[in-house]
Amino acid sequence: MTGQKVEFPAAPEGGRICVVGAGFMGCVIAALYAWHGYEVVLCDSNSETLASFPDRARPIAATFTENTAKVDELLTRVTAEPSLETAVKGVFMVHEAVQEKLETKQAVFETLDSFCPPEVVLATNTSSLLLSDIAARVANKQRVLGIHYITPGHIIRAIEIIHAEFTPSALVSWGRHFVESIDHVGVACPERPGFLINKIQFAMLTEIYRLLDEGIASRDDIDAAVRLSLGPRLALWGPLLTEDLIVSKQTALAVTDSLYQQTGDENFKGRKALRDLVEEGKMGAVSGQGWYRFDAPYSHIVEERDQQLTDLLDWLRDRDAVNRLKVR
CATH class of the missing domain: 3.40.50.720 (NAD(P)-binding Rossmann-like Domain)
Structure with a gap:
């Protein structure tokens, strides 16, 4: 540009x-x-x-x-x-x-x-x-x-x-x-x-297609796993703020390194951006700084995080969105 x-x-x-x-x-x-x-x-x-x-x-x-x-x-x-x-x-x-x-x-x-x-x-x-x-x-x-x-x-x-x-x-x-x-x-x-958006979306879908090809999980289990765990968190906060709120950067890096060691897949290798945060001690909400900076006390952040997620999941359950689509 x-x-x-x-x-x-x-x-x-x-x-x-x-x-x-x-x-x-x-x-x-x-x-x-x-x-x-x-x-x-x-x-x-x-x-x-x-x-x-x-x-x-x-x-x-x-x-x-x-x-x-x-x-x-x-x-x-x-x-x-x-x-x-x-x-x-x-x-x-x-x-x-x-x-x-x-x-x-x-x-x-x-x-x-x-x-x-x-x-x-x-x-x-x-x-x-x-x-x-x-x-x-x-x-x-x-x-x-x-x-x-x-x-x-x-x-x-x-x-x-x-x-x-x-x-x-x-x-x-x-x-x-x-x-x-x-x-x-x-x-x-x-x-x-x-x-x-498509780059992010198809990174997830490509992995899902592989799970289906290898018979690791069913269509219904994959959709339920995303709908009831990843989906609501991403809808509220996006992927990077979600990571800040849910897990320390040290743990996130350990998970990516473990997946890389087990699979050899370069896509799972811990990236420089994440390693830099760990080295700088910016672990997320728990330390007051991760991808984002947090001004409120950690206890307040956790309380607000949990309330937001509870409200959204309750709303989704009441909407019964999947059944209203009449799919099978």
Whole structure:
């Protein structure tokens, strides 16, 4: 990420955004932007897909409000436009959500680069392709940014802000501020296979697939183990704060070293970041400092930790989420 100074105008309240691609993700993104007061031009070459937007957007909008009048108002802020050249007029950002094919995205971005002034941000919702590849034919690469929603994007609040070597730090900051305006949280990461969330997610899933292949655990036991242990803790605190709250760094390092010695798998080898904390005596909440710094007494932290976890697990049990899905 370059430190080049570039001026990107702040996202104006009620400003104009073009969403390119009216498929599943484009529909979600357009509805979300409209809900938060932006004027949206939804562009797609398929007239049937454009025409079906209101019907597809209503269930999405219903997650924001039960007020049908407000849903109707939201839909009035989205205009369907088949012409890309017309759709991008007067916008401060274009958000591309076309099919996940490199050639298709490259063509869209090359065209957008020619249609849009240099200060217009060109964002992509890619879930796997590299920004540098998508922007290969873009002259003004410094305004290209990844803004990747995690399905269902109108509910999951984390959004990946993906940057490349040519991305100015000012644009990453701009991206964070923009997603804050739609009540989401930006998590920045450089372009790399899997970005941030998929890299973490598939590290876990790959191990789970291996457990299934080797017959070590059943589908139901794996899901119950995660749902009733790891899942609630991660939902409350994330992986690093969870480690701070649950176990000392010395024990965490001992476990990773033991797994490495038993399996020879480099993925289990204790990493430098963890070893450094142990050497510095930063053991987590128990010592007042780990990945995070803790200002409250340890007894208070433990009491609050346990109460939060109890409340969440009680709520999950009352919801009976798995049975309500009617799966078997």
